[in-house]
Amino acid sequence: xxxxxNLTIREIAGEKMLVINGAAGVDLTKVVMLNSAAEFLWNxxxxxxxxxxxxxxxxxSKYGITKEQAxxxxxxxxxxxxxxxxxxxxxx
Amino acid sequence: xxxxxxxxxxxxxxxxxxxxxxSVRITVRGSSMSPLLLDGVDVVTLNPFIREELKVGDxxxxxxxxxxxxxxxxxxxxxxxxxxxxxxxxxxxxQREEIDFSDVVAVAEVPKIGLIKLxxxxxxxFINRIILHFSRLLK
Numbered sequence: 001x002x003x004x005x006n007l008t009i010r011e012i013a014g015e016k017m018l019v020i021n022g023a024a025g026v027d028l029t030k031v032v033m034l035n036s037a038a039e040f041l042w043n044x045x046x047x048x049x050x051x052x053x054x055x056x057x058x059x060x061s062k063y064g065i066t067k068e069q070a071x072x073x074x075x076x077x078x079x080x081x082x083x084x085x086x087x088x089x090x091x092x
Numbered sequence: 093x094x095x096x097x098x099x100x101x102x103x104x105x106x107x108x109x110x111x112x113x114x115s116v117r118i119t120v121r122g123s124s125m126s127p128l129l130l131d132g133v134d135v136v137t138l139n140p141f142i143r144e145e146l147k148v149g150d151x152x153x154x155x156x157x158x159x160x161x162x163x164x165x166x167x168x169x170x171x172x173x174x175x176x177x178x179x180x181x182x183x184x185x186x187q188r189e190e191i192d193f194s195d196v197v198a199v200a201e202v203p204k205i206g207l208i209k210l211x212x213x214x215x216x217x218f219i220n221r222i223i224l225h226f227s228r229l230l231k
Contacts, residue, residue, distance in 0.1 A: 025115035
């Protein structure tokens with residue numbers, strides 16, 4: 001899976017947000033808020049083809065958490081990215 | 093979780109996008125342009141504009157008293173290469189604003205709404221006003 005291109009992280013009112021900036025222009029109707037871990041994963045995996053394990057390993061090396069915790073957190077992050085239509089699967 | 097971007101931050105993003113030649117989509121806030129544009133429901137596309145092409149009837153985004161507003165042009169006065177005033181008004185309001193051409197940020201492309209949907213929206217607004225009036229009387 002891959003993260004959608006054409007998104008920029010902007011700091012707005014003290015929070016980090018993903019803003020769509022594609023061929024159709026800037027879309028402020030679909031802004032996604034990121035906490036620090038979500039932002040870290042977004043920046044680390046941008047432009048790369050990855051699986052769940054990649055996200056888990058990144059969280060373990062960055063935050064020193066257990067494998068179980070990383071699996072839960074990475075899974076939740078991927079789920080939220082899919083829900084916001086920010087992840088492209090190989091079939092897309 | 094829905095979050096409303098503060099006016100000034102949204103304006104910066106909008107102006108940056110427009111300067112680079114992009115259009116910008118935003119969700120409408122407020123009810124001054126109802127029934128055509130409903131708060132939190134309708135989305136408009138903001139486009140860069142050419143000063144000379146602004147005309148009565150256009151819906152524009154402009155700076156007004158430290159905020160930005162989306163209203164319709166109802167008159168253009170004293171237009172010249174270096175001056176002139178634009179008079180704007182929200183479709184649902186009586187009061188008008190007088191602005192300079194330099195206050196205009198973008199021209200809005202509004203969603204096309206059929207007569208039936210528009211009439212239904214007007215009807216809903218009218219009924220809500222009646223309910224509000226009676227609920228105030230009962231207090």
